[in-house]
Amino acid sequence: MAHEHLTYDDLLRIVELIKATEHFSEFRLKVGDIEVELRHRKSATSKPVSARVTKDVIEPPVAGPAERVPPMAPATWPEGSVVIRSPMVGTFYRASAPGAPPFVDVDQAVKPDTVVGIIEVMKLMNSITADVDGTVAQILVADAAQVEAGQPIIVIKPNLTIGTDDRYE
Amino acid sequence: MNNSYGTKRFDFIDVTLRDAHQCLWSTRMTTAMMTPILGAIDRAGYAYINILGGAVFDVSVRYLQENPWERIGLLCEHLDTPCDALTRAQSLYTFELFPDDIVALNSHALARRGIEVLTVYDALNDNRNIESSVRSGHAAGMKVNAMMTYTVSPVHDDAYYVRCTNELVALAADFISIKDPTGLLTPDRGRTLFPAVVQAAGNIPVQLHSHCQSGLAPEVYEIAIRSGFRFGYTATEPLANGASLPATEDIVGRARRLGFDTSMNDEALAEVASYFHWVSEREGKPRGKSATYSADLYEHQVPGGMISNLRSQLDTMKLGHRLPEILEEVARVRHDLGYPILVSPFAQYIVTQATLNVVQGERYKTIPDEIRKYARGYYGRLAAQPSAEFLERANIDPSEYVTEAPAAHLEPAIPRLRAELGAAATDEDVLLAAFYDRKLIDPLRNPAPECRFRTTPLTELVGFLANRSDIEYVRVRFAGTDMTIAS
Numbered sequence: 001m002a003h004e005h006l007t008y009d010d011l012l013r014i015v016e017l018i019k020a021t022e023h024f025s026e027f028r029l030k031v032g033d034i035e036v037e038l039r040h041r042k043s044a045t046s047k048p049v050s051a052r053v054t055k056d057v058i059e060p061p062v063a064g065p066a067e068r069v070p071p072m073a074p075a076t077w078p079e080g081s082v083v084i085r086s087p088m089v090g091t092f093y094r095a096s097a098p099g100a101p102p103f104v105d106v107d108q109a110v111k112p113d114t115v116v117g118i119i120e121v122m123k124l125m126n127s128i129t130a131d132v133d134g135t136v137a138q139i140l141v142a143d144a145a146q147v148e149a150g151q152p153i154i155v156i157k158p159n160l161t162i163g164t165d166d167r168y169e
Numbered sequence: 170m171n172n173s174y175g176t177k178r179f180d181f182i183d184v185t186l187r188d189a190h191q192c193l194w195s196t197r198m199t200t201a202m203m204t205p206i207l208g209a210i211d212r213a214g215y216a217y218i219n220i221l222g223g224a225v226f227d228v229s230v231r232y233l234q235e236n237p238w239e240r241i242g243l244l245c246e247h248l249d250t251p252c253d254a255l256t257r258a259q260s261l262y263t264f265e266l267f268p269d270d271i272v273a274l275n276s277h278a279l280a281r282r283g284i285e286v287l288t289v290y291d292a293l294n295d296n297r298n299i300e301s302s303v304r305s306g307h308a309a310g311m312k313v314n315a316m317m318t319y320t321v322s323p324v325h326d327d328a329y330y331v332r333c334t335n336e337l338v339a340l341a342a343d344f345i346s347i348k349d350p351t352g353l354l355t356p357d358r359g360r361t362l363f364p365a366v367v368q369a370a371g372n373i374p375v376q377l378h379s380h381c382q383s384g385l386a387p388e389v390y391e392i393a394i395r396s397g398f399r400f401g402y403t404a405t406e407p408l409a410n411g412a413s414l415p416a417t418e419d420i421v422g423r424a425r426r427l428g429f430d431t432s433m434n435d436e437a438l439a440e441v442a443s444y445f446h447w448v449s450e451r452e453g454k455p456r457g458k459s460a461t462y463s464a465d466l467y468e469h470q471v472p473g474g475m476i477s478n479l480r481s482q483l484d485t486m487k488l489g490h491r492l493p494e495i496l497e498e499v500a501r502v503r504h505d506l507g508y509p510i511l512v513s514p515f516a517q518y519i520v521t522q523a524t525l526n527v528v529q530g531e532r533y534k535t536i537p538d539e540i541r542k543y544a545r546g547y548y549g550r551l552a553a554q555p556s557a558e559f560l561e562r563a564n565i566d567p568s569e570y571v572t573e574a575p576a577a578h579l580e581p582a583i584p585r586l587r588a589e590l591g592a593a594a595t596d597e598d599v600l601l602a603a604f605y606d607r608k609l610i611d612p613l614r615n616p617a618p619e620c621r622f623r624t625t626p627l628t629e630l631v632g633f634l635a636n637r638s639d640i641e642y643v644r645v646r647f648a649g650t651d652m653t654i655a656s
Contacts, residue, residue: 006647008443011626012450014645015633022639039642087535088525089486124521124537149528 010034077155082132084154086147090121094143102143104154108136116154119147134158179394179429180216181421182253182376182402184414185445186244187219189404192380192412192473194454196228200240200617202452205624206444207247212437213417216400217286220244221254221279223513226262230605236613238282238597245283247622253286253314254279257513258299259576260292263604264514264539266548268579271603273305278596280309290316290348292512295549296336297574303340314376315342319349321358321467322508324553327365334369344400345370350512351472352382352412352460354389363396374399381410382473384460390420394427406442407449410457412473418442447629469496470503470511471520479520491527498523507553509543518543533562546571627652 014036021027027038077083086092094102094117104116110130117128138155141147190198210218221241229235245252259266261275276287287306291298294317306313315337317330330347337345347354347366354362367375377393377400379386390401402414409416421433449456460473471479476496483489499511502523509515518539526532542548544555544563555563571578586599594602601610627650634643634654644653 006626006630006650008447008626008629010647011447011630011633014630015450018634018637018640033647035644035646037642037644038640040639041641088528121521121525124518124539126535126537 006034077138078157080158081137082134082156082158083152084116084128084130084156086119086141086149086151086153087126087128088119088121088149090119090126090147092141092143092145092147092153093118093120093125094139104130104136104139106136106139110134110136110156128153130154130156132156132158177427177429178399179424179431180400181214181417181431181433182217182219182400183210183213183215183404183417184219184378184402185210185405185408185441187222187225187255188378188402189408189413189457190454191222191224192414193408193457194452196224197232197454199233200235200243201620202448203244204247204620204622206441207244208623209437209440209444211247211249212434213441214432214434214437215250216432217253218244218248218250219253219255219288219402220248221252221256221284223255223257223260223262230601230609230613234612234615235617238278238601239617241279241284242282243620251285252283253288254284255288255290256302258289258291258302260514261604264517266575266579267603268582269301269305269576270581270583271600272301272576273308274583274596275600276302276305276309276311278600280306280311281596285311286314286344287311288314288316288344288346290318290512291549292318292510292515293549293551294318294333294510295575296333296340298549298576300340300574301576303342307341312343314344314346315340316346316348316378318510318512319347319354319379320351320470320508320510321353322503322552324508327362329552330362331365331369334366338369338371338373342373344376345373346376346378346402348512349377349379349386349389350510351466351470352380352386353467353470354379355383355385356388356392359389359392359396363393363398367397376400376402378402378414380412380414380472381457382412382460383466384462386415387419387423390415391423391427394420394424394429404457405438405445407445407456410459412460413457416457444624447626451629451633465496468500471496471499472511472516475511475516475520479524483524488524488528495520495523495527498527502526505556505559506540506544507551507555509552514539515543533559536563541565545569547575549575 014034017029017036018027018038022040025040025042027036029036096103096118104110104114110116111133112129112131114130115127116130116136119126119128134156136154137157140155141151141153147153186198186203190196226237229237229240241254256262256275259272261267261272279287287302289299289302299315303313303315317333317337334345345366375398377390377398379389393401401420403409403417403420404414406416406418417433418438421431424431446456480489480492483492499519502519503509506519509519511519518537521537522540525535529535541563545565582603583599586602587594590598590602601613630645631652631654634640642655
């Protein structure tokens, strides 16, 4: 290191050494014409702070397991009901956007192609349809709640149908 | 292979401030990390400096809370080398399609901030999607670099890319690029593909933009140089390789050995490299490592940054052990969907469909809305017809297929946005409002973090020590300097 100015290589070496000696209270080093002498604070609680690293990256809050919302209603329904279950692990949304009216409400009539909610998984929105003619009887999951694969989300009271619709066989 | 002066030349486009950190640092390089080294980047001899891409714009709004327009302006102002901005054509910076008036307003806004080259690609290589960018880019006084995206499939043969090149020639692009987002190109393929594209491009200079995920990219760049490509996209050595692009230093060496002139300045390149080695250390960010060749990559084609992201998402769902199965399914879904290219946004869609197929234990039990839209032609022409199995499960009504250009069904958005935002809104405000919710835009009004335009290793050392609350006393001596910091 026989040069006049500190180089980035020198800097990297010095900083690596400082980081490697964090557990010692004192550290002295002389390499070529560079000398570093350093004393750490005694208090064991003080932790290294790298302010630049933490302030630059502000991630949005992520819903953790603690925020899982339990079902709003006991999961029971009359015989003959059609239960719509979440096809996958994800987040259930009752409306197309925050503040928008919900796709369906209790007592609302639905057709097979009526969208009753969205399951978001990995940022993709998957529409969930009623798949049956009937009336919404219960909505079991809160808006924006995490749902498991197979978890019941909506109960539909189907219209009585006469014929050979294989959905009920 | 020779230019009009009779000397063989190969020139470089820097991606350090864009794709390099997009691949290695999840796009988290801030403006303040860039500004101290702009002087050296300028001296390095690059023909162009790529400073913007879809992810850079999006991450700076969503996660860094930096106004991307301010960054573009600041970098263009401090760099004498012409700056290049990349967009996803009709989708610009996001995954949505925008109407032609928004695309045109964006071209003018970029040019006003000092961008000189507009680089544009469409994820489906449906060049109807880049027409409005080319037209408005030229109208705004920029050169336009049109990219075609490379993939390996039975339909993406050399003739396919020659047809694509012919379309870009007809659009009067100023440059034509082969973009290889997953690093799938091999030297063997380059030997046939590159001369064919160079010939079809005629007088239009051809550029290569390939990633190092297979480890083969430096070899592939050599083939491109020999085949008459005029430019290559590269990054400073610490932020090159792995999921990133090849190192400038590496490709400059190869070009020189092949007898090509470059205008690159080794001393400035070394200064840029040593600065970013230090910034990687200071910020706790990874440096690029050379990748090992893996044959699996050619089956699933999932970009490297995406695999690590998917692994962590699967882990949170306790499904991490099913990653290999999901990657195998990605290869099948690609085939079923008619070989969409694993580049944003289709990379995300294909991987999600494959995950659903595996996790639900039944293929195409659930088909995300975006995949249906893709199959209907909503985003543009498919490279090949989807499989019968997929079409049967998707059950798309023939009346739902879209054959017109994707933007043709989109109403102009500027009149509505201007009415909402009022007379005081600038073009840049209108564009941000077209792309983002109000709550993402508001934080961008906060004062920009302070940027320094030069730094030295000594300044950085003092800054590092001053930020460590665990150090009570430090003395550093070297050469004629003696420095003590005590609290």
